[in-house]
Amino acid sequence: MAAGAPDHILAIAPYQPGKPIEELAREFKLDPANIIKLASNENPLGMPDSAKSAMMKAVTTLGRYPDPNGFELKAALAARYGVPAAWVTLGNGSNDLLELASLALLGPGLSAVYAQHAFAVYRLATQARGARHIVVPAREYGHDLNAMLAAIDQDTRLVFIANPNNPTGTFLPAADVVAFLQQVHERWGDKVTVLLDEAYNEYLDPELRFDSARWVEQFSNLIVSRTFSKAYGLAGLRVGFALAQPRLTDLLNRVRQPFNVNSPAQAAAIAALDDADFLQRSYALNRDGKQALCAAFQKLNLQFVPSYGNFVLVRVGDAAGVNLALLKRGIIVRPVGADGLPEWLRVSIGLPQENARFIEALTAIVGAA
Numbered sequence: 001m002a003a004g005a006p007d008h009i010l011a012i013a014p015y016q017p018g019k020p021i022e023e024l025a026r027e028f029k030l031d032p033a034n035i036i037k038l039a040s041n042e043n044p045l046g047m048p049d050s051a052k053s054a055m056m057k058a059v060t061t062l063g064r065y066p067d068p069n070g071f072e073l074k075a076a077l078a079a080r081y082g083v084p085a086a087w088v089t090l091g092n093g094s095n096d097l098l099e100l101a102s103l104a105l106l107g108p109g110l111s112a113v114y115a116q117h118a119f120a121v122y123r124l125a126t127q128a129r130g131a132r133h134i135v136v137p138a139r140e141y142g143h144d145l146n147a148m149l150a151a152i153d154q155d156t157r158l159v160f161i162a163n164p165n166n167p168t169g170t171f172l173p174a175a176d177v178v179a180f181l182q183q184v185h186e187r188w189g190d191k192v193t194v195l196l197d198e199a200y201n202e203y204l205d206p207e208l209r210f211d212s213a214r215w216v217e218q219f220s221n222l223i224v225s226r227t228f229s230k231a232y233g234l235a236g237l238r239v240g241f242a243l244a245q246p247r248l249t250d251l252l253n254r255v256r257q258p259f260n261v262n263s264p265a266q267a268a269a270i271a272a273l274d275d276a277d278f279l280q281r282s283y284a285l286n287r288d289g290k291q292a293l294c295a296a297f298q299k300l301n302l303q304f305v306p307s308y309g310n311f312v313l314v315r316v317g318d319a320a321g322v323n324l325a326l327l328k329r330g331i332i333v334r335p336v337g338a339d340g341l342p343e344w345l346r347v348s349i350g351l352p353q354e355n356a357r358f359i360e361a362l363t364a365i366v367g368a369a
């Protein structure tokens with residue numbers, strides 16, 4: 001114990017969020033209206049109108065606590081995914097569910113397995129519980145599932161898999177994930193939980209899509225997490241959900257704050273879930289924007305990791321220098337040195353005009369180097 005907190009808490013390197021537009025405007029004396037933010041994998045279309053009107057109606061009820069059990073949203077999710085409502089846990093963003101899983105399953109003397117360059121919150125959630133980290137070297141910037149299986153130890157209680165992964169954008173085909181789930185369950189039974197984090201699932205091309213709710217029926221040690229923050233456009237409202245069988249759902253609920261998802265968020269999520277048109281527009285815009293960015297990187301001879309999410313990881317060499325030059329031009333992207341990728345930047349896919357402005361700026365910066 002030092003400074004009144006346990007050593008494992010003092011050792012936490014805090015999460016580095018994307019720079020807010022207002023902060024950049026103040027720092028470089030820029031007009032906020034001319035700043036573009038491609039740094040937090042948000043939906044450039046913003047929030048769907050359907051969700052906005054549902055949210056505005058719910059705002060009138062804010063004098064009361066939200067439904068602690070999220071009855072209507074859970075019912076809608078249960079119908080969508082073909083599982084009992086009792087298998088659904090709601091979260092304050094899917095980040096909350098990652099925390100809940102680590103709270104329920106980890107502690108000192110236990111360990112979590114996750115991949116190098118995987119989503120930073122796996123490290124933070126493990127660290128906050130005082131648990132041991134088993135970080136498995138990445139293979140081609142993605143998860144090496146065989147090595148992850150082999151790395152599971154007697155004290156392992158949780159394995160985090162991001163599919164697609166952030167910040168690398170890599171993807172594991174359904175057959176590989178199922179084989180992994182089968183092997184983990186055969187070898188370890190319910191002792192080891194796999195948390196399959198599918199925050200970017202809705203951006204997958206149709207031929208790659210799969211139904212992970214069926215895996216939840218098959219594997220009693222599986223939690224699948226999803227979010228309304230990305231393709232559904234509700235990042236600011238903070239809504240995510242997990243699907244798992246009753247044993248795991250019960251564990252998550254033991255450590256969940258009773259009112260963790262507010263009522264406007266619940267109402268907006270129900271509306272967004274039904275808004276197939278908005279989801280399709282988000283997907284198509286992202287697919288086209290990704291093509292434009294990757295074509296530009298190719299032209300500039302910059303290495304990039306083919307992405308299955310709503311962002312692309314690109315190797316620019318002097319990432320700090322290129323990032324600063326972009327900031328001066330009013331463009332915010334994400335340096336990923338803290339993820340072990342010091343030469344790379346992660347760029348979220350924006351509106352066509354935002355992507356074009358980023359490409360133009362990058363071409364000027366890299367071309368001048």
Ligand SMILES: Cc1ncc(COP(=O)(O)O)c(C=O)c1O
Nearest residue numbers: 093094095119166199227229240
């Ligand atoms: C892989 C992954 N999982 C989970 C999250 C958490 O998102 P949210 O809490 O907004 O659902 C993110 C956010 O960027 C992510 O990239």
